[in-house]
Structures are given as C-alpha cells and as structure tokens.
Amino acid sequence: MSQPQTINLDAVREILSRHKDTKGALITVLQEIQEAYGYLPRPALSEVSAAMGVPLSKIFGVVTFYAQFHLKPRGKHVIRVCLGTACHVRGGERMLEKVGEILGIGPGETTDDQKFTLERVACLGACGLAPALMIGDQTYGRLTGKRVEELIKQYREN
Amino acid sequence: MTTVNLWIDGKNVTARQGMTVMEAAEEAGIRIPHLCYHPLLEKTGACRLCVVEIEGARALQSSCTVPVAEGMRVHTMTQRVINARKTVLELLLANHPTECLTCEKAGDCALQDYAYEYNVRSDVYPGKKKEYPLEDNNPFFTRDHNKCIVCGRCIRMCADIQGQYAIDYAYRGFSTRVLTAYDESLVDSPCVFCGNCISVCPVGALTPKWERGKGRKWQYEKVRSVCPYCGVGCQIYLHVKDSKVIGVSAADGPANRGLLCVKGRFGQDFLEHPDRLTKPLIRVDGRFVEAEWEEALSLVAEKLSAIRDKYGPDALGFLSSAKVTNEENYLMQKLARAVFGTNNVDHCARLCHASSVAGLAASFGSGAMTNSIEEIENADVIFVIGSNTKEAHPVIGTYITRAISKGARLIVADPRKTDLAACADVHLQHLPGSDVALLNAMMHVILRDRLHNEDFIRNRTEGFTELKEMLEEYSPEVAEGITGVPADKMEIAARIFATAKKGTILYSMGITQHTTGTDNVMSIANLAMLTGHIGRESTGVNPLRGQNNVQGACDMGALPNVFPGYQRVDDPTARGKFEKAWGRALPDKVGLTVVEMMNAARAGQIRGMFIMGENPMVSDPDISHVKESLEQLEFLVVLDIFPTETAQLAHVVLPAAAYAEKEGTFTNTERRVQRIYRAVPPPGQARPDWLVLCQIAKAAGYEMDYDSPADILAEVATLTPSYGGISYERLDGEGLQWPCPDPGHPGTRYLHKDKFTRGLGRFYPVAFKEPAEWPDKDYPLILSTGRVLYHYHTGSMSRRARALDELVPGGYVEIHPKTAEALGIADGQMVRVETRRGWVDTKARVTDTVSQRVIFMPFHFAEAAANVLTNPALDPVAKIPELKVCAARVTLAGKGDAQ
Numbered sequence A: 001m002s003q004p005q006t007i008n009l010d011a012v013r014e015i016l017s018r019h020k021d022t023k024g025a026l027i028t029v030l031q032e033i034q035e036a037y038g039y040l041p042r043p044a045l046s047e048v049s050a051a052m053g054v055p056l057s058k059i060f061g062v063v064t065f066y067a068q069f070h071l072k073p074r075g076k077h078v079i080r081v082c083l084g085t086a087c088h089v090r091g092g093e094r095m096l097e098k099v100g101e102i103l104g105i106g107p108g109e110t111t112d113d114q115k116f117t118l119e120r121v122a123c124l125g126a127c128g129l130a131p132a133l134m135i136g137d138q139t140y141g142r143l144t145g146k147r148v149e150e151l152i153k154q155y156r157e158n
Numbered sequence B: 001m002t003t004v005n006l007w008i009d010g011k012n013v014t015a016r017q018g019m020t021v022m023e024a025a026e027e028a029g030i031r032i033p034h035l036c037y038h039p040l041l042e043k044t045g046a047c048r049l050c051v052v053e054i055e056g057a058r059a060l061q062s063s064c065t066v067p068v069a070e071g072m073r074v075h076t077m078t079q080r081v082i083n084a085r086k087t088v089l090e091l092l093l094a095n096h097p098t099e100c101l102t103c104e105k106a107g108d109c110a111l112q113d114y115a116y117e118y119n120v121r122s123d124v125y126p127g128k129k130k131e132y133p134l135e136d137n138n139p140f141f142t143r144d145h146n147k148c149i150v151c152g153r154c155i156r157m158c159a160d161i162q163g164q165y166a167i168d169y170a171y172r173g174f175s176t177r178v179l180t181a182y183d184e185s186l187v188d189s190p191c192v193f194c195g196n197c198i199s200v201c202p203v204g205a206l207t208p209k210w211e212r213g214k215g216r217k218w219q220y221e222k223v224r225s226v227c228p229y230c231g232v233g234c235q236i237y238l239h240v241k242d243s244k245v246i247g248v249s250a251a252d253g254p255a256n257r258g259l260l261c262v263k264g265r266f267g268q269d270f271l272e273h274p275d276r277l278t279k280p281l282i283r284v285d286g287r288f289v290e291a292e293w294e295e296a297l298s299l300v301a302e303k304l305s306a307i308r309d310k311y312g313p314d315a316l317g318f319l320s321s322a323k324v325t326n327e328e329n330y331l332m333q334k335l336a337r338a339v340f341g342t343n344n345v346d347h348c349a350r351l352c353h354a355s356s357v358a359g360l361a362a363s364f365g366s367g368a369m370t371n372s373i374e375e376i377e378n379a380d381v382i383f384v385i386g387s388n389t390k391e392a393h394p395v396i397g398t399y400i401t402r403a404i405s406k407g408a409r410l411i412v413a414d415p416r417k418t419d420l421a422a423c424a425d426v427h428l429q430h431l432p433g434s435d436v437a438l439l440n441a442m443m444h445v446i447l448r449d450r451l452h453n454e455d456f457i458r459n460r461t462e463g464f465t466e467l468k469e470m471l472e473e474y475s476p477e478v479a480e481g482i483t484g485v486p487a488d489k490m491e492i493a494a495r496i497f498a499t500a501k502k503g504t505i506l507y508s509m510g511i512t513q514h515t516t517g518t519d520n521v522m523s524i525a526n527l528a529m530l531t532g533h534i535g536r537e538s539t540g541v542n543p544l545r546g547q548n549n550v551q552g553a554c555d556m557g558a559l560p561n562v563f564p565g566y567q568r569v570d571d572p573t574a575r576g577k578f579e580k581a582w583g584r585a586l587p588d589k590v591g592l593t594v595v596e597m598m599n600a601a602r603a604g605q606i607r608g609m610f611i612m613g614e615n616p617m618v619s620d621p622d623i624s625h626v627k628e629s630l631e632q633l634e635f636l637v638v639l640d641i642f643p644t645e646t647a648q649l650a651h652v653v654l655p656a657a658a659y660a661e662k663e664g665t666f667t668n669t670e671r672r673v674q675r676i677y678r679a680v681p682p683p684g685q686a687r688p689d690w691l692v693l694c695q696i697a698k699a700a701g702y703e704m705d706y707d708s709p710a711d712i713l714a715e716v717a718t719l720t721p722s723y724g725g726i727s728y729e730r731l732d733g734e735g736l737q738w739p740c741p742d743p744g745h746p747g748t749r750y751l752h753k754d755k756f757t758r759g760l761g762r763f764y765p766v767a768f769k770e771p772a773e774w775p776d777k778d779y780p781l782i783l784s785t786g787r788v789l790y791h792y793h794t795g796s797m798s799r800r801a802r803a804l805d806e807l808v809p810g811g812y813v814e815i816h817p818k819t820a821e822a823l824g825i826a827d828g829q830m831v832r833v834e835t836r837r838g839w840v841d842t843k844a845r846v847t848d849t850v851s852q853r854v855i856f857m858p859f860h861f862a863e864a865a866a867n868v869l870t871n872p873a874l875d876p877v878a879k880i881p882e883l884k885v886c887a888a889r890v891t892l893a894g895k896g897d898a899q
C-alpha cells in the first residue's frame, strides 16, 4: 500500500520535460530524480510511468536491478559493513549484528530519525584491515565491538 | 512464400523463410526440449535448454531463436547437446525445491519431464534453495517464487498478449523474481486475473486456488466445451474427475486462441454450488414442496393448456434464454408456437441487442456481427463506441490491445473513462444518449473534407442524397453542444477513421440500450458505408453480443416476430413452411416482447408464463413493476439451474442441467456455431432443458421426440437456410460460422462481401433525439448502467463462483469527485440513488471514470439492483428499454453510513 507522501513533483516534471521523448532515457531520468530527491519516491515513479509510457512493473524491475537506485529515503550516514571473504572469516557478520543492534535496524533499513542506513557489501578492497566497514566515504578497519560503538556514537553526534 | 531446405538429424526438411530451427523441427515431428519458448510468445532465448549443434557454427545455438537457412545441417541430439542440456537442468534443479510429491503440476511439469528424460538428479550442484513465502494474497491463484524458474513466459504473456504489464522481473542474479511493482498484491496492480500467465507457466509456480488438491493431470479427463459467461465464445477444457469439474484450462478455439478471462478460468465452480436446484418444486400454500418430475410436468402442461383454453393462446407468454443452447431455444419457440399457438416468445436479447437486429437488418439486411473476432487484430483503425470491451468482452479486448501494439489507432467513444478509453488515441467522452449527434458530426466532417468513399457509395448503397442533406446541420460545433465533446476531438476522430485502410467499428450496449437504439445502430451503419469500411477483412460493423448464446437464441427465432433464421411470422410462405414441418396451424400475429409481456401481465392480459434460464427480476428495467406483473400471474413456471429471484415467484420450479451437463451448440458473437459436450452428470434429478421442453410438449398432447440435440439441430438445418449446412459431424473443433447454406459450404468469415444481404446497403438519415428522460431540477444527474469484469449478467452464476464473489462482493455507484464534493459524499459512504421509479442504497465509489453529470452502477447485484431505477421507456422499433440513461439524484443514505 502506498503511504501518503506529500512530495513536490516539480523537479520530476522538469526532468521529464527534458528527457521523456528520448528513447532509452529511463535510466538517466531515474538517476536525475535520485540526485534531486536522494532516493526514488513512489509518486515520482508513477509520474515517470505515465509520462514515458513505461509500465510501473518495468520501472520497478529496473530500479531493483541496479544497486545504485534506492526506493526509500536514505540516512544521512550510510554504513556499509563488509561481508567479503576476508571480513567474513574475521567476524564481519558479528560486526553487522552489532551495528544492527545499536541502531535497531536490519540491513537495507534506515533509522527513524533518518540518521543512519545500514547496508552489507561484498568487499571494500580493504581486506588487510578486515573486518572493515565504511561510513559515508570513510573506511574503518580492524574493528571490534567496542570500536563500532564508538564510531556510531561519534557520527550520531554530528 | 520462399521455402528453405535444411537437414535436421539427417532428415531433409522444407521450411518457410523466417521460421526458427525449433519451429521447423516441430513441423517435421522432431521435438526439441524448451522452457522459455512458447508458441504464443515472443522468443527470448533465455533458458538455453533448446540448444542444438549446427554444422559450421562453433558454439551451440538456441534453436528457438536461430532462423532456418538454406542447406543448414542441424543435429538435435549429439552428446555435446545432451551434456549442455543436462547442465542447464542440473543448475535449475540445484535451487528448485523437490516437492513433486505435493506439487499441483506433477505430471504436467516441463522441468519434471525433462529431468526424467535426461536423467538429471537434483543434487549435482549443491545450490542454495530459495526461501520465499508463498504469494497468496488474491482470491484466484498463488505464486510460489521458490518453484519459479524465471523463464519469463508469464511476463511476456501479461505484457505482449494480455496487455496488462502487471508483472516483470525484479532484483538481480539469484534474487531475481517475477513481481508486481513494489511487490504488492496483484489485487493492487493492473492485473485482471485472466490467469493466462498460469497457462504458459512450464512448472508449478502458478496455481489456481480452486483447483488445489483436487486432482493432477493423469487423474482427470479433459472435456472440450465453450465458456458460458459471454458472447466471445472462448473454448475451454473442463477437467473432470469422479464426475466433477475440478479445473479449467483454455482450449485453442478460434475466438480465444488459448486465452481466457477471469470468469472463464475461475468462475466455473458455480456448477458445484449447493444452491443448485436438484428436484422439481411445486408451490403449495405459499411454500415450495419437492415433487416428482411426472407430477410437475403434468401440472405445467395442464395449467398452461387450461389458461390457453380459457383465455386464448395469447394469454400465455414464453421467455427463452440466451444462456441455453440453440436446440433448446428452437424447442422453446416451437413449444410456444406449435404446441400452445402463440408468438408471445422472446428473450433477453430484447434488452441488449434488439436494436442491432432491427437496425442492421434495415441497413444491410442482416443483424449480426459482420466480421470475425480474429480480424480485429489486423485492422489499422478501431472505433469502439458504447462498449467497455476490456470488461464485458475481455478476450476481444486483448485483440484490440494487440492491434494497438502492431500500430493500429484506437478511437473510443464512451461516457466513462474505461481502461480501454485510457489506451485510445482519441477518447470522445460524450454524454449518454448523445450518440447520434456524435456520429452525425463525424460524418459531417468526413463529407465536408471529402474523405468519403465515393466508389463504394455509388456502387453499393442507396439513399445517400438524403443522408447528405440531413448531415448538413450537424457541424461539430452544433454537436459539441449536445454531446459535451470538444468539436476538434470529433474532427480528429472523423479523419482518423475515414483515412483508415481497414477501419472496423465495435459497439455494444452503450449504443443499443436506448429509446433511440435502432437510430444509433443505423447511424453506425451509415458511417461504415460512407467510408466503405465494410465487406472486407478487418472492417465492418460489429455488435458485440453480451450473453454466450444471444446470437443463437435470435437465430433460433426466440423472438415474437420471426421463426428460426429471421423468417417472418406474418409472411405466409414462411408460415406455410413451418406449419407443414410442425404439423400445426400457426399464429400469424406478431407476438409481444419482454417488456410488453410484463405490461400485459400486469394488465391481466397474460395469465400464464414459462420462463427458462432468465432472471427478469434483476435484468429488466423497473424491477418493482416486473415483480407486480409476475405476482399477478395465475401460473408461472421457471426452469433454471438456481433458485433465482424470479424463481422465488413461481408456482412450479424445474431444475435444469447446466452447460457442462448436456450436449448442444452455442452461437457466439461472430456467428460461430460451437459444440458443448456433456462432461459431468446434472446434480440430483436436474434434466437438460431440451428434454424438459419435449416432455412438457408431450404432456400437452404434442409429439416432440428427439434422441439427442443432434437430431434437433438436424431439424433446424432443414428449416433455417443460414444453418442449412450445419450438423454435429461438422462441428468438432473450430465450429462453423453462418451463413453456411449447405453441407459442402465452409461457413462465412465476413458478411456483405460483394453485395449486401439486402442487395444495396441503405442509408437511413437519422436525426438526434433526446433520451426519454433527461436531467432536470429534481433529478439532475444521468444514471448509466453496465457490467464489471468480475460478474456476469444477473449474477446468478458469477456470484456463486467463490473467487469472483470474494473479489467483488457487492454493488456500488460511481460518482465524479467534484459531484461528490458538492453533495458532501465521501468515497465508501452509503448513498441513496433515486429515480422516478424507486431508490436503492449502495456504496459510493468516488472516481473520475465518470464525468461530472453522469453516475454509473453495475447491474449484477440483486440487493442493490440498478434496475429498480432504470427507465422502461422503449425504442419504438426494437422495443428495447432505455437501460443506459435516466435522470437520477444521489443523497447520503440515512445516518448509519459508511462500510
């Protein structure tokens, strides 16, 4: 069911007015909308569907296919916990649980105050520092439960 | 057509250019395994099970996508091919649940069959299993994502064939699933529950709920039949186990080509409903008491004969039925005419297409759909007026959608913004009852811009000058004032239609159910002749008939003015022929129509009635009046499968066999006579209607003896020229389209080819007339009525089909948001809808489907019966009542409102 969302669709309309008659512009349109809103609000996608004549089921398919698109608003800080092989062996899963526990959310979810989004990733390219995670574009390695607590506290405050 | 020679497994095969290797192999009897390929669908080459080796090509090729080429050498069963197929199957099985023991599809599952054939076990690759919960949030079918092999057939069916785009692939890799947008329930998606996705799924991922656990492929027998829910006449298979219908699948009939709609696929469980009548009932002291057949039959014969003897034959009235077979309709009118001596026989075609029969007979000489259903797909302009095709004739709706995807343009004239109107290039949202003005304006534009077809008019028609004169005053600007449609829209529509190569017109009750119904129909005929869009493939004037056998009931003469084959009762030659055949003197006076019979009953002129398979207590206009009329009767007998609202008023109720329980033929909307077969026995003591009719005739002293319905049709053929060549032996499979005058005739795909049935086509200039009732101060809104997708006619069948009833359990009235606001009505509130005839309370559905001055109610629901409100005013020629327009008002109902 759609939650009632009041969203100003002017930006969507503006984006559509530039691209809607170009064949194959769907991805571009979605990218621009996400840039404008931070995610892809449902009313925006309905608007895209109507304007470009692309069924909503297809748009949903495209959006869920690419990891870059988000259907829900994302937190100010995105925490990506690594579960690649190296991190996995060195307790990545426990780190993920720890973060989840502190924030009260699971992977793919965002805290109610919109501060944090939790995600899992395959490998951050920091295997030497396993277990690792990223907050925003900052990488942190050699994690312990305590360290995770500190980090979140630190980010919560700014 | 260029042919191509190739070798498949050493066999020389001749194929047509453009065929794929798989198709060529199939034709040559060489079977290649496949999962994502399906003959109805676009090819994607996704599963790679169909790989073959082609000499000269390094890699294996998927035979479902590779086109044949001259001299090609194909090997379908080399070791390399077998190994590749095994790998495909092993990978699929690695994450497929092995639940064959309980799976509905076991025995009919492609994956199971191929695993068996290629001896593939499920444990070769230790794959992750998927663990999604069963998707079980609609009344019709479930989707098991764990069994889904993501072949995409259902997606292509839904998008390319059905045109709904409800589902698509979502997510990626191992997580790929077939989902609706936002993974919501199908109920909240564009899905129309046609279930056509189910019939292409190669595995057990999609399962109709009502069939669950009732039997698997090797346990049931498939019996061919025809869906009883509408005039499209889709062919179905009934799955029969232990004398019960436990499931339905689509047959490859000429009208449906493997497709069905929600009613056809999920609505047949009414057959088993506990309400089915199983014993004759006789009213004793106001209560029904079970009786034996002998007793009931002699009572009926005795009472009807007594009324005839006392008051004369015209004190009897007979209502035949568009739901029963041709044979039964034939016998009913024979019973009325030959046995009881009256032409008072009619049926509910009066309420839907009497004006088509009258109007088209006048203009062309024949009152049926001129062209065939499958021709619609190849038209380049389709003009739909007064037909909510996607809901009332859903499978025909899919032909329109497919024509559009092939590039056809669509014009829709409808007072409501229907789903079909949403697909149109031009939607003319005219006021109900303003059709003539709209059509005249279109013709005005065509003539003014000289877009008419002069050759056609000169060679094939008469009366053009009069039409031309009359059209002068209908400029689009004038028509705008009447129809409420902007003039430029009518201009555009006119030009699109006139410049079509193959323009076809489809219409239905939005045109016919008016006091000007016959005028409307003749106007449509004028438009077709003016542009020359008739008498060729994919053109024509096509009334879409509502009920499954409404065409046949008319053909069989269940009408007060004609014998079978539209031979007039007041024509002495025709009458002589039937007198000779039936061995009785026949009445020469035209009888009464449905609404006239009700009036006569109230006036005490009709004293006894026999109603077979009809429910005037819901279907007819002004129900309170109908009730009074029926209550006045000295004797009423009803023959039906359910204790309908009408049966409640009867003195004797006789239990009938339903379509699946007897032999016979139905004639669909495209004049195609198709057979139904007895699949299961009738419940209790119910009997086929034809047998009951024979027995009543006999009890009344007239020998009516037939061994089977085949015998009856043989008699029909001798008396009805257009059915002359039709017999049971010729009807297996595709059926035959009349006219089919002799046993060697192949039937007729489209009418009026070089010559109209009446010779020249006749233009009848028709001027606009207002409907009988138009909004005024007291009743400021226009009430229109119609059908919804999930129900059929008076609901006596569809409302006893569990899933249909669950999804749409009750009636409602559609009101435009602005109108609702002005009246202080919110969506979902109970409102009272009132007209000069009465009121009903029902739920408000606030929607911009209707325009501000119009409200709309579906008529299937007895407890909120739209026909309490409708106007029985009649078209003077066809005597069809004005069910589509009357003046109404809406107020909030009482205080205890909402839900």
Ligand code: SF4
Pocket: B154, B157, B158, B159, B162, B164, B165, B166, B167, B186, B190, B191, B192, B193, B194, B195, B196, B197, B198
């Ligand atoms: S039932 Fe029909 S409309 Fe619904 S998903 Fe299946 S094919 Fe599409």
Ligand code: SF4
Pocket: B147, B148, B149, B150, B151, B152, B153, B154, B155, B178, B200, B201, B202, B203, B205, B206
């Ligand atoms: S549900 Fe059936 S048809 Fe649809 S993708 Fe899955 S396996 Fe194929």
Ligand code: SF4
Pocket: B227, B228, B229, B230, B231, B232, B233, B234, B256, B260, B261, B262, B263, B264, B265, B393, B394, B395, B396
């Ligand atoms: S379109 Fe008509 S005939 Fe075909 S399945 Fe639906 S109701 Fe039955």
Ligand code: FES
Pocket: A082, A083, A084, A085, A086, A087, A088, A122, A123, A124, A125, A126, A127, A130, A131, A132
């Ligand atoms: S596995 Fe975690 S950073 Fe590479």
Ligand code: FES
Pocket: B033, B034, B035, B036, B037, B044, B045, B046, B047, B048, B049, B050, B051, B062, B063, B064, B065
């Ligand atoms: S059947 Fe040919 S690739 Fe699937």
